[in-house]
Amino acid sequence: MPPPQPVPTKAPPAPDYKTVAAQFATAKRAKEVEDATKAHEDIQQEQERSSLQDRQREALEARRKASYEKRWLWNVAFWVWMLTIHVVGLAYFTSGFLLTRLMLDEKSSCDAPPTTGNEILPAWKGKGTVDGGCWHPKTFERAVVVVIDALRYDFTIPVDDDAKFHNAFPFMYDTALRSPNNSFLRPFIADPPTATLQRLKGLTTGTLPTFVDVGTSFAGTAIEEDNLLMQLRDAGKRIVHLGDDTWDALFPGYFEADMSKSYDSFNVWDLHTVDNGVIEHIFPLMNRKNDWDLLIAHCLGVDHAGHRYGPDHGNMTAKLAQMDTFIRDLAVTIDDKTVLIVMGDHGMDSKGDHGGESDDEVEAALWMYSPNSVFGRTKSEFATPPATAKIRPVNQIDLVPTLALLLGIPIPYNNLGRPIEEAFAGAAGTAWDNLAAAESTAAAGIKRYQASYFAAQGIKESNTTPDSPAEFWAKAEELLSTTHSKRGGAKDKWAAVYSAFADYQQETLARCKSLWAQFDIKNMALGIAVMTAGVFTLLVYVTKGAEDDSGAVDDPELDLAEKSLEMQGVKADAEIISARNMDKTFVGAALLGALPIFGGGVLQSFISGVGDWYRGAGFAALTSTATVLVTMYESKETLVNLIPKTVWGWMAVVFTVSQSVGFASNSYTIWEDSILLFFIATFGFATALAAIRLPNLADRYLSIYHSILFVLLGRLASFSKLCREEQMPYCRSTYYASATSSTSAPWQLAIPFVVFLVLPSIIKAYLVPSRSYEGLAPAWIGYVFRTGLFMAAAYWALDAADNGNWFPGLPANTLKTLSVYLAQTILGLALVAGTTAFVWAPPCVSILTAARQLGTAQVTVLGYGNAHGARYLLLPLNILAACFLLSKPMGGGALAIMMWQVLSLVEILDFNSLTFEAIGPVMLAVLGNFHFFKTGHQAVLSTIQWDSAFIPLFTIRYPWSPIVVALNTFGGQILAVATVPLLVLWKVSPQRKGLLVLLSRAYGLFLAYFAVEALATMAWAGHLRRHLMLYRVFCPRFMTAAAVLLVVDLFGIVIALAGARCNTMAIGEVFGWVE
Amino acid sequence: MPLVDPVTMSSSIAKGAAAQAVQSSPITKGNESQQQQQHPIQLRQTPLAQSARHALPALIAAVFLIRFDSLVNKPDPAPTMKTSLPVVAALQLAYAMICLPVAGSAGSQNAKASSSRKPRLGEKKSKSGGGGGGDGPNGYVAAVLSLVLTTFVTPFLYIVMILFGAPFLTHGAHTFLCAAHLAVLVFFPLFYAHGVDSAAWAAVGSFRAPFDETFGGLVGGVVGGWLGAVPIPLDWDREWQKWPVTVLCGIYGGYFLGRILGGTVLFGKRF
Structure with a gap:
């Protein structure tokens, strides 16, 4: 099945509106001729004159059209420049903010143990060799490591409830309880981020993952630091790998090709292929134990079941x-x-997702087993595996020294973990000397690593402060030498040595966790500076000339006069020309400001040969905004304009700024969805009260009706909730069937069907009063759009049938195949056919010519007053249809409500004459963000609905899968940006001038909201970079804001500006150019 | 384009609506012209009224402060809100009857007649004394009617609070009592002073009325309640953060501030 075709936006075939244009021209001529007859003029003469006028008019129209196209291009160029500024600002900040760790090249080697003298254990056979054990006596010849992805600790222990994920995996617990000398089970705490790739890095190198690893996650680069697999390979050991192909990306060329077998990692739809493959291949290998030394098997089924269904599911x-x-x-x-x-390798949250650092996500399980009695407990009560993951947890990095010492290889150089007690305590649990030896060796390795790290950083490690790691080290060393000197003494003295070194390790680890990473303050500051300059430029841009309402000319007489002047070759007012060509001036200034610095950067990197050609981008962005600002100032734009002049302007500022200030607090970030609802209600009630002032009674009631409706719909949508962990216990998730599921409840499947029945009629009801339900609208909205909605509803019914196995008789995959093709059809209909239809569509008007009396004809154009808005509406409806399918039943309902709210919003703005106020675009942006939450998302990584990638596809396919996930994630904001032109075009007749300038300003205001939010979250994340909640709250919110900003930047150009251009062209062709 | 089309929404509706307006209520029309000249409500000039003006708010504030501790520290604030509601209502009733001119009386009358009737204001007042009613309309009847209207407006305020995001399925009593406090505090005096005068209410509703103690109280109470929602999300785990304590505090604080400012520095001013 081919993926959906790219959306054609250019080169439409001869549009349908030509026929309407011809119709219109004929009707008009009939009227003119009739007028002429009435005037008793010579028909011949009149015809000559009219044909001359026609020619003049055509020439003028062509000129106006060309000028519009040129101005549109400059306008797009300006917004592309703004996008570039945002990209540069975000990139600079991110490069400094997402933590980076120095990668040391040093490797541990077998013959160079980190310990210096004071050996605890007597020399053993083969000491210093891999065969005998490099730094510690070897216990095992080989190891089988089975990674069960997302195996949360509570899945493995008996829990007294009926949850579907409990008590299904009792074997490990039972074994540990029954034969403690052969096995043990303990909680296994992951360091965030809890993504598989970062976890595998941590599990093999023994270091803490840093956030920059997330950046490399998608590239999947090989690990170059010292790690377990590297040590084994260098010692000539053979490694076999089965399962998740992430290992191949991290360790290319490490595995025995003839025995290894890897499977696609991200195919979350498929629960069984990886596991069945692992099980099929592993048992034959168990009979060939001499052919390998380390066998890694990575099962993904549990993780995929969690992603797809949530933990509480039969699967x-x-x-x-x-x-x-x-x-x-x-x-x-x-x-x-x-x-x-x-x-x-990590756990899963209540919905089966992971990535963050909530308790459920970091609490995995670890079980070790040997038929030989090697494992012991230092206390008898440790024999029972802990009842919760909070008791006696092991850090995941602890596996690294444990496995290294057990297999006799050196501990990887960068390791920060400590040996696991059970593995070295001896069967009796009293081998304190062995424990102390293992612990001191690991601690010495950490000490050596820290010294190298500080040296590489050029910092001297301070050892004067009390409670510093150095202090702990000194204490442990002293204890070791005193204990050592009286060697014959009690054996349990070693227990003290053991705990002293353990203290050192813990203190060092804690230090590393809190202080490790180096934020690059310089880059962060530069990023913030660029973003600030960008926001400031944007604000000056949108407030410039806000007073002279350039679109206000709606007077046909004036237009006629102007037109005839223009026909005679008289140039329009110089000021108007300059106002219209402003974008060109700004883009010129931007390039002028950017090129020298950027070119300088490129040149310098070329000369110095460093290759970082982009190094000048930050300063180039700053100079570029500076020159643009200077240009704006020259065109009489002053700072005074930035201060709002009406209560609505203030409202827009308060909504934006108060939220941005609130991002400094984790509480306001966590409860953002409720705050947005609060703003929506505030706006709705304010407009309802303002409507009381309307002089016209019908206007007043309609306006109040729409205002109240706007609020009611917002409150209705607010019942769709997906709670983040921090909102507990004050929040109940309703997005899925239950809090521990990621499938829809049966009743939720009815939502898309309700939308299918109701939404097209609602949209019709908004078009009918302006007589705009004409042209393509009845066919497209009433049939095509409705069909699309129905098919989406059917898709989700099929999906539920597939998940719930409602029809067990069907051959496997029948429903899945059916639903995927259905989804592809819907997307094709909405995006490909929809865009074609939009480009093609005539205005939603109907032209009636009626003979009124004898000899007189009346021409009526139904829908003239909303010609712009009604036609443009078709475009957001197409976008809505696509997002509706991809947002799951509950989210689809939320998006349908959003469309309704947008229509009410434009009505409210029209009634209260707020079309040119900042509040319109800002409310639209608020709506977009609000429905981001209502479509089952939160500003945390784990709420990304990865499974949406499989709605129209069977497997991961680039670039389609990421696009689909983006449409799912940012559906609210994308729909919002697609409807920005409606704010300007709604209830606007073809005579309106200067729509491009108005649209550009509205889009700028819309963008300003997101830019201010991105700047605020960025600044706060930078400021609170040592905050406890950084990775839980502030960093994910910044990443969300940054992604949203880029999405609205991009989709604004691709959908809003391009769509508005198509629309203006079509209207202009039919009714003549007024621009 | 010489061709003008009549079929636009605004024009067609404007026509219909204009017709409607003419048909339905010439009164409305008259009121609209009045609306421009809405006058602030003058408090009665009697010594009793002047002292009650200061004493009663102080009493309400005292009630609120005394009950504050039990409001915050008891596990459930609803009983406290319930018991203090009649007290506040009684104090507001006293305030209205002593200080405010009853709806339809000279003090609350506006523009049209005020200049001609002003001279008579003093005479009437001295006649009726501090008794209760005003001239013409009976104060007691007005008070009872205002209480009834206040009761009617409470469910609407409750719905408004729900729409702003108040809990829908839980805390029903809390939200309703909060709405009742808002109604008694803010809306009762307005009902007493304006009755069901649609022009006055249109002016109040669209925030075009001049500032006086009642309108200032309305603006203050509403804005205070709005701001009262701000501290709710904070994770400080304080007792006073529980619903609806902060909103209630906002309403009371805003009301007093608005009433004082509306009666003094802002008196007669408009937005």
């Missing part, structure tokens, strides 16, 4: 039961010289 039970059998069978095949390690 999760089945998956866990399958894993139980698998591990049970696998344990049987393990011999005395092999250790079996089963672990989760």
Whole structure:
């Protein structure tokens, strides 16, 4: 199945509106001729004159059209420049903010242990060699590591409830309880971010992941730091890998090709291929134990079940039961010289997603097993595995020194973990000397690594402060040497040494966690400066000339006079010309400001050969905004304009600024959805009260009606909620069937059907009063759009049938195949056919010519007064249809409500003459953000609905899958930006001039809201970079704001500006050019 | 384009509406011209009224402050709100009857007649004394009617609070009591002073009325309640953050501020 075709935006075939234009011209001529007859003039003469006029008129129209196209291009160029400024600002800040860690090249080697003298254990056979154990006596010959992705700790222990994810995987717990000397089970705490790639890095290198790793996550670069696999490979060991192909990306060329087998990692739709493949390939390998030394098996089924269905689903039970059998069978095949390690690389939140640092996401399980009695407990009460993940947890990085020492290889150089107690305590649990030896070796490695790290940074490690790691180290060393000197003493003295080194390790780890990363303040500041300059430019741009309402000319007489003047070759007012060509001036200034610095940067990098050609971009962006601002100032734009002059202007400022200030507080960030509802209600009630002032009674009531409706719909949409963890316990999720599911409830499947029945009629009701339900509108809205909605509703019914296995008789994948093709058809209809139809469509008007009396004809154009808005509306409806399908039933309902609210909003603005106020675009932006939350999202990574990628596709396909996920995630904002032109075009007749300038200003105001939010979240995230909630709250909010800003930047140009151009062209062709 | 088309929404509706307006209520029309000249409400000039003007708000504030502790520290604020509501209502009733001119009386009358009737104002007042009613309309009847209207307006305020995001399925009593406090505090005096005079209410509703104690109280109470929602999301886990304590505090604080400012520095001014 081919992916949806790219949306054609250019080169439309001869548009349909030509026929309407011809119709219109004929009707008009009939009237003119009739007028002429009435005037008793010579027909011949009149015809000559009219043909001359026709020619003149045509020439003028052509000139106006060409001028419009040119101005439109300059306008787009200006917004592209603004997009560039935003990209540069965000990129600079991000490069400094997303934490980076120095990568050290040093590797541990077998013959150079980090310990210096004071050996705790007597020399063992083969000391200093991999065969005997490099730094510690070796325990096992080989290891089998089974990673069960997203294996949360509570999945593995008995829990007294009926949850579908509990008590399905009892084998590991039972074994640990029954034979504690053969196995142990402990909580296994991941360091955030809890994405598989970062986790695998941590699990093999022993270091803390930093945020910049997330950036490289998509590129999947190989690990170059010292790690377990590298040590094994360098020691000549053979590694086999089965399962998740992330390992291939991290460790290219490490695995024995003939035995390894990897599978696609991101195919979350598919629960079984990876697991079945692993199980199929692993058992034959267990009979060939001499052919490998490390066997890694990475199962993805549990993780995918979580992503697709949420933990509380029958498929999760089945998956866990399958894993139980698998591990049970696998344990049987393990011999005395092999250790079996089963672990989760991270957990999952209540909906089955992960990525953040909530408790459920970081709490995985670790189980180690050997038929040989090697594992011990230092206290008898430790024999029972902990009842919750809060008790006796192990850090995931601790696996690194543990496995290294057990297999006899050196601990990787960058390791910060400590050996796991059970593995070295001996079967009796009293081998304190062994424990102390392992702990001191690991601690010495950490000490050596820290020294190298500080040296590489050029910082001297301070050892004067009390409670510093250095202090702990000194204490441990002293204790070691005193204990050492009286060697014959009690064996349990080693316990003290052991805990002293453990203290050092813990303190160092804590230090690293809090202070590790180096924020690049310089880049962050530059990024903030660029964004600030961009926001300031944007604000000056949108407020310039706000007073002289350039679109106000709606007087046909005046237009006629102007036109005839223009026909005679008289140039229009110089001021108007300059106002219209402003964009050109600004773009020129922008380039003038940017090019020298940017070129200088490129040149310098060329000369110095460093290759960072982009280094001048930050300063180039600053000089560029500076020159643009200077240009704006020259055209009499002053700062005074920035201060709002009406209560509505103030409202727009208060909404934007108060929210931006609120982003400094985690509470206001967490409860953003409720705050947006509060703003929506405030605006609605304010306009309802303002409507009381309207002199016309019908206007007053209609306006109040729309205002109240706007508020009611907002409150109705607010019942669609997906709570983030921090909102608990004050929030109940309703987006899915339950809080622990990611499928829709049966009743939610009815929502798309209701929308299918109701929404087209509602839209019709907004077009009928202005007689705009004409032209293409009845066919497109009444039939095509409605069909699209119906098919989307059917899609979700099919999907539910597939998930719930309602028709067990059907052959496998029938429903899935059907629904995917259905989804592709809907997207094709909405985006491809929809765009074609929009480009083609005649204005939504109907021309009636009626003979009124004898000899007189009356021409009536139905829908003339809303010619611009009604036609443009077709475009956002197409976007809505696409997002409606991709947003799941509940989200689709929210988006339908949003469309309704937008229509009410434009009516409210029209009634209260607020069309040119800032509040319109700002409210639209608020609506967009509000419905981001109402379509099942939060400003955290884990709410990205990855499974939406599989709505129109069977597998991951670039670039379609990311586009689909983006349409799902930012559906609200994309719909909002698509409707920005409606603010300006609604209830606007073809005679309106200067629409491009008005649209550009409205779009600028809309963008300003998002730009201010991006700037605010950026500044706060930078300022609060040591805050406890940085990665939970502030960083994800900044990333959301940055992504949203770029999305509205991009879609504003592609949808709003391009769509408005198509629209103006079509209207202009039919009714003549007024621009 | 010489061709002008009559079929636009605004024009067609304007026509219809104009006709409607003419047909339905010439009164409305008359009121609209009045609306421009809406006058601030003068408090009665009697010594009792002048002292009650200062004493009663102080009493309400005292009631609020005394009850504040139990409002915040009891696990459920609803009973406290319930018991203090009649007290506040009684105080507001006293305030209205002592200080405010009853709806339809000279003090609350506007423009049209005020210049001609002003001289008579003093005489009438001395006649009726501090008793209760005003000239013409009976103060007691007006008070009862205002209370009834206040009761009617409470469910609407409740719905408005829900629309602003107040809990829908839970805390019903809390939200309703909060709405009732707002109604008694802010709307009762307005009902007493304006009755059901649609022109006056249109002026008040569209925020075009001149500032006086009642209108200032309305603006203050509404804005205060709005601002009262601001501290709710903060994760400080304080007792006073529970619903609807902050909003209630905002309403009371805003009301007093608005009433004082409306009666003094802002008196007679408009937005």
